[in-house]
Structure formats: structure tokens, C-alpha cells
Amino acid sequence: MLRFITRRTFGAVVTLVIIAAVTFFLFFAVPADPARLACGKVCPPELLEQARHNLGLDQPLFAQFVSWLSGIFVGRDYEGLGHCSAPCLGYSFVNKAPVLGTILDRLPLTISLTIGAAVIFFIFGVATGIIAALRQGKALDKIASVSSLIGASVQIYFVGTLALYFLVYQNHILRQPKYVPFTENPLSWAAGLLLPWIVLALIFTANYTRMTRSTMVEQLGEDYVRTARAKGMSARSVVMRFALRGTLTPIVTILGIDLGALIGGAIITETTFGLQGVGQLSIRAVTSSDLPMLMATVLVAAGAIVVFNIIVDIMYAFIDPRVRLS
Amino acid sequence: MSTPFLSVRDLTVDFHTEDGVVHAVNGLSFDVEKGTTLGIVGESGSGKSVTNLTVLGLHNPENTTISGEIRLDGDELIGASRSSMEKLRGNKVAMIFQDPLTSLSPYHTIGKQIGEVYRKHKGASRAEARDRAIEMLTRVGIPQPKTRVDDYPHQFSGGMRQRAMIAMALVCDPDLLIADEPTTALDVTVQAQILDLLKNLQDEMGTSIILITHDLGVVANTAHDVLVMYAGRAVERGTVKEVLHEPRHPYTWGLLGSMPRLSSAVDVPLLPVRGTPPSLLNVPPGCPFHPRCDYVKLAGPELCRSERPELSPHRGHGDACYLTLAQKREIHK
Ligand SMILES: Nc1ncnc2c1ncn2[C@@H]1O[C@H](COP(=O)(O)OP(=O)(O)O)[C@@H](O)[C@H]1O
Ligand SMILES: [Mg+2]
Numbered sequence A: 001m002l003r004f005i006t007r008r009t010f011g012a013v014v015t016l017v018i019i020a021a022v023t024f025f026l027f028f029a030v031p032a033d034p035a036r037l038a039c040g041k042v043c044p045p046e047l048l049e050q051a052r053h054n055l056g057l058d059q060p061l062f063a064q065f066v067s068w069l070s071g072i073f074v075g076r077d078y079e080g081l082g083h084c085s086a087p088c089l090g091y092s093f094v095n096k097a098p099v100l101g102t103i104l105d106r107l108p109l110t111i112s113l114t115i116g117a118a119v120i121f122f123i124f125g126v127a128t129g130i131i132a133a134l135r136q137g138k139a140l141d142k143i144a145s146v147s148s149l150i151g152a153s154v155q156i157y158f159v160g161t162l163a164l165y166f167l168v169y170q171n172h173i174l175r176q177p178k179y180v181p182f183t184e185n186p187l188s189w190a191a192g193l194l195l196p197w198i199v200l201a202l203i204f205t206a207n208y209t210r211m212t213r214s215t216m217v218e219q220l221g222e223d224y225v226r227t228a229r230a231k232g233m234s235a236r237s238v239v240m241r242f243a244l245r246g247t248l249t250p251i252v253t254i255l256g257i258d259l260g261a262l263i264g265g266a267i268i269t270e271t272t273f274g275l276q277g278v279g280q281l282s283i284r285a286v287t288s289s290d291l292p293m294l295m296a297t298v299l300v301a302a303g304a305i306v307v308f309n310i311i312v313d314i315m316y317a318f319i320d321p322r323v324r325l326s
Numbered sequence B: 001m002s003t004p005f006l007s008v009r010d011l012t013v014d015f016h017t018e019d020g021v022v023h024a025v026n027g028l029s030f031d032v033e034k035g036t037t038l039g040i041v042g043e044s045g046s047g048k049s050v051t052n053l054t055v056l057g058l059h060n061p062e063n064t065t066i067s068g069e070i071r072l073d074g075d076e077l078i079g080a081s082r083s084s085m086e087k088l089r090g091n092k093v094a095m096i097f098q099d100p101l102t103s104l105s106p107y108h109t110i111g112k113q114i115g116e117v118y119r120k121h122k123g124a125s126r127a128e129a130r131d132r133a134i135e136m137l138t139r140v141g142i143p144q145p146k147t148r149v150d151d152y153p154h155q156f157s158g159g160m161r162q163r164a165m166i167a168m169a170l171v172c173d174p175d176l177l178i179a180d181e182p183t184t185a186l187d188v189t190v191q192a193q194i195l196d197l198l199k200n201l202q203d204e205m206g207t208s209i210i211l212i213t214h215d216l217g218v219v220a221n222t223a224h225d226v227l228v229m230y231a232g233r234a235v236e237r238g239t240v241k242e243v244l245h246e247p248r249h250p251y252t253w254g255l256l257g258s259m260p261r262l263s264s265a266v267d268v269p270l271l272p273v274r275g276t277p278p279s280l281l282n283v284p285p286g287c288p289f290h291p292r293c294d295y296v297k298l299a300g301p302e303l304c305r306s307e308r309p310e311l312s313p314h315r316g317h318g319d320a321c322y323l324t325l326a327q328k329r330e331i332h333k
Helices: A001-027 A033-038 A045-054 A061-074 A099-134 A139-153 A156-171 A186-220 A222-229 A235-264 A266-273 A278-287 A290-321 B048-056 B081-089 B108-121 B124-139 B158-170 B189-203 B216-222 B240-244 B252-256 B260-268 B303-306 B324-332
Strands: A076-078 A082-084 B008-015 B020-032 B038-043 B064-072 B093-096 B177-181 B209-213 B225-230 B233-239
Touching: A001 A061, A001 A290, A033 A045, A061 A076, A082 A266, A099 A139, A099 A186, A099 A235, A099 A266, A099 A278, A099 A290, A139 A186, A156 A186, A156 A266, A186 A235, A186 A266, A186 B008, A222 A235, A222 B093, A235 A266, A235 A290, A266 A278, A278 A290, A290 B081, B008 B048, B020 B038, B020 B048, B020 B225, B020 B233, B038 B048, B048 B064, B048 B177, B048 B209, B093 B158, B108 B124, B108 B158, B124 B158, B158 B189, B158 B216, B209 B216, B225 B240, B225 B252, B233 B240, B233 B252
Parallel strands: B038 B209, B038 B225, B093 B177, B177 B209
Antiparallel strands: A076 A082, B008 B020, B008 B064, B225 B233
8 A cells, every 4th residue: 555655656746747847848938037027127237137147047948947846855045035945936026935935825725615615515416416326216316417417517607706796795695705724713714615615516516416326326236236235234234335335436536636626727716706825826927927936836736636636546545445455 | 745945926027117018027936945956047038037136125116016925934025024124135045146256345355245244134243253254264165264354355266256155145044045147157167166065055054045047057966956937937847857857848958959968968859949038028928938939830839829838737847838748758759
């Protein structure tokens, strides 16, 4: 098991370095001059040269990438700007500070938003999916399949805006989304994120219901489930202890993909609800041509996807001994 | 004659499907005596599995209509409560299936799968159940049972898996064991071992066995009585000796013909069963076998095509065919 995790982690690091390289060369091919930004509006040529040198922009592109990459592991000194300790993801000319601090400030919001919603839609989705599978063709089954179609065809900003309008501005049922750190006050943390959680759950739950239902129906027809019934296991234990195991495997895979996509694509959710997370940060980085910041946010998004992939693989191994022991 | 341990009378099982009603079992009757083995043979799709799943009440009641009688040790099973059926399964009546790989849970250890039956029915503790699982693995001939008990099915070979399956089925000392093609998925040498194992366990514990197979060789070696099924009905019934050595139904002749090993031994002419089994959505009227039968003319086409023959005589060696006994003897020999 440990070897399995080590191997996957090593693969993930390699993936991330490749992603970093691609984004690095892509962004630095963009005709924006970070040195000019760093130097300020009125910038005499000597100062511009100085800024360029300080930021290492006078180096060849490849050397720049190497120093950027090594900065992540050992930190980096920016002449005239100070030290950026490891892991140094770069220096923001706009904020005049290493990018990592800003990102770490914003990340808890994005993670709370995503994980909170995921817990809700995973539990509800799987639970309703099981019920639908056990009541094939009945009302709940039909409601689930219709609502999953609706869920699949609406967008976060559409539902989110409607929800904001009706639930917050018109009727004051919920409060305006707002982030309070969990460590500060868990209740306000949950209350502040409740609306986006509900909206995300509305959109995602039905998909989990549908997937759980169809996989569960399949599993209930499997030979080993029949064996469980043939040896006198109660209906409840047949479903919860036998069929559910096989059902969860594909569902967990999708959950990993969704989580990665939600963190990576936090832009839409955060914009809809006016929350200042990593997604908003990346938008600001784009509009202010803050390339190091933009790169770092891209890397965080990619990192989220990779990390959730590993978590999925580990969960897979937990659920299915055939994966664990092969 | 004492009352048989299992007695099935006029069993009918219909599945309501999108395509129509599948008449999977149609007026089937048979008995299993205590401590004996009944072999049920027939081509694939003749209703063997459906019949036996019905004994355990494993069909989905939503789309299945069942009528008739299934008496086990005097108790009626059709319409019995869910909890009484749950108490019966794995305890008084156990079942083993064709493919031990797909029939065992890939998510639980062998020991756990065996032990949980014991815990469920005998109220044993975890530790007792584990000891019992090891004991059962020893009994079915798994080497190093103390370590193998913690293995998962995919770590076992095919033959070992079927042994584990048998251990699981016998863990509560059932009175009746239903083995649904237990050796079909295994290679020939392992087949023989598994059948020997079943036989030995039966001698030891006095279990009644229903052995479903489409291999008459298997029946010849292990069963006491035989039931030949066709299109959800019994077409011939008798002791192994009667049915295999003096077969009376044209379908049985066909089956024996398609069994070279046995046919040479008992010297029946080679008569492969031509044609295909009927659709159970639309079973032909009269004798269901008549479209494939070579003797319709001899037996009387009118009768064969319109009236369903009953199994006769009522006890002992019986078959469902309009040919006279003399004709049957004449043809077969
Ligand atoms: N749950 C079901 N729904 C509809 N048809 C079924 C079902 N189970 C079995 N059948 C049909 O009943 C017939 C008999 O099947 P089965 O008893 O499995 O045959 P076999 O003699 O090979 O064991 C087959 O035609 C099969 O398609
Ligand atoms: Mg079968």
C-alpha cells in the first residue's frame, strides 16, 4: 500500500512539473512585460533595465524556468525586492509580494466551498441513488432521473444568480455568501457558504443519484450479490455491505474528477457569489497582467486535480482489494 | 414410503418482461429424498436454475408469478414470509453456483464470507466464526487454511474457489444443498475432485443434494435420481439406472446421443438433439418437444401437436411422451 502511494505521488510530481513547464513557456510567450509593470507607470529606461535584471528577465527563457522551478524547492532571492522562501511560486509585481502568501490566504475559501458542497452532493446523491435503485420505476426513481437531466443542463451562474435573487435579495431567507474561516467560527463558516453549497449540490446531486442508481442496479444483478442473498443476508446488508462496495468504485472516480474541476474552475462559482477565493485571484491576475500570480493559480488548479486523482486511487485501493493486492 | 424431504408440486414460474410473459417453469413436480442426490439435466434455458432459485425464494416478486407447492420438511415455502426465508437460506438450504469467481464477493475475505453465514444463523461471535471458517476450509481440502482464510477470492485458483464456495454453503450443516452446475466453469480434473468432495460430504453429513448439470456423465457418477427438464417441464424422471440405461423420452435419447462418453458405455445410437429449444415466451402447444422430435408420426401427430403429455406413470420411472412403452423399447435398443 505504501509503495502504491509513493509511486502515485512520484508520478504526480512529474505531472505537475510538466504542467508547470507548459504553462511557463505559454505565459512568457505572451507579449506583456512584467518588468514594465514592476517598474511602474513612468519608467525611465535605466530603471526598466534594472527591474528586468532584478526579476531575472534578462536571462534566457530556459534559465528563467530553471530558477523559477528551483525557487519552489529552495526559495529564491529577488535583487532589490527581498527573499522569497521555499516554496517560492514567484513574485507578484502587482502586489509587490511573493504570490504564495496571497494564494494561501485565498485557498481555504475555495477549498471550503468545494469540499463542503461535495460532501453534501455526494451523500445526498448516493443515498437517493440507492433508494431509486431499490424502487426502480417508482415515483422517486422518475423524479431522480428528471432532475438529473435538469441538473446536467443548467449552469452554476444561472442557478446561482436566481438563488441569490430570490433567497437573499427578495426574501432574505439566506444571507449573502461570505467567508468566515472555519477556525474562527465554524457556525458562521457554514452559514456564510450555505447558499453556494446548496446551489452546487442542486446541480451535482442529481448526477450522483443517476450514476449510483444505474451502477447499483447493475451490482444488484451480479452473481456475488445473489450469493449474499442465497446465504440469508438481510436485504439491508445485501445492499449496504455487498452491492454498495461495487457501486462506490466508479462513483468515487467521478467525485475525484468533479472535485478537481470544481477547485480548478472555482472562477465561476466565486464570481457568481462574490467570494474572494483563488478563482477571483486568477481573474485579477489576468486583468492586471500579473503573470507570476496567474501561473501560480493555474498550478494550484492543476495541483488540485492531480491530488484528487491520487486520493481517488487510494480510495479505490481501499474499496477494492483486487487493486490493493495486485 | 415416507414423505420426501423436498417435494415440489405443479410449480409454475412466469416472468413478466417487456417482451411478454416468459413461462420459465411450467407444472413441474419432483421429490428429493433425505440424504440422496437428484440430478437435474437439460439443455441451457430449460428452467433448471429458475426452479432452484424459486426453492430459495430468490426471484424478484415484482415481475414474477409463482404458483404450486414447494414443501421442505413439511413446510410450505411459496408465500413464506421474508424473514422465514432469510432464516432458511444458507442455513437449512444452501446453494452453490456455477462460476465461483463471480459468485464470491471480491470485496471480502474468504474467511469473512464463510464466517458471516455462521454468525448470521448460529449467532456465533467473530472469533467462533473465524475458527469455524478455518475448520470448513480444512474440511473441503484447502491447504494452509489458517492463512488462506484471510485471502480474497482472486487469490484462489478456480478449483479452490469452488471448494471455498462449498465450505460457505455447508458451514451451517444444511439439510439440502443445491449445486447449480458447480463444475461447469472448472477444468476436467478439478471437476472430478469437486464432485468427489460433494459425495464425501454427503456421506459424512447426510445432506440431500440437487445437482444441476447439462453433463449426463456427471449425473451418472454422482446422482441417485434424475429429472430431465425441457422447456420448463419434466420430460423424464427416474433413478440414474432407469433414465440412463433405459431412457424412454426422445429428448433423453437425444441428450444421451450428444454425450459420446456415456453413449458408448451404455450403447445408445448417436442422436444429437437437432434444432433449438423453443422460446419460453411462446411455448408450442401440445408436447413442447414435438417440433424437434423424430417420432411425432409414430406417436400420433394430432396428439403430439395439441395435447400436452403428462409424466406417467405417477411414481417411479416416468416420462412425458405418447409413444407406447413397447415402441420406446423397440426404438431404444
Ligand atoms: N429474471 C428473469 N426474467 C426473465 N426471464 C428469465 C429470468 N430468469 C431466467 N429467465 C429465463 O428463463 C429461462 C430458463 O432459465 P434458466 O432456469 O436459467 O435455464 P437453465 O436451465 O439453463 O438453468 C431462460 O429462457 C431465461 O432466459
Ligand atoms: Mg442455469
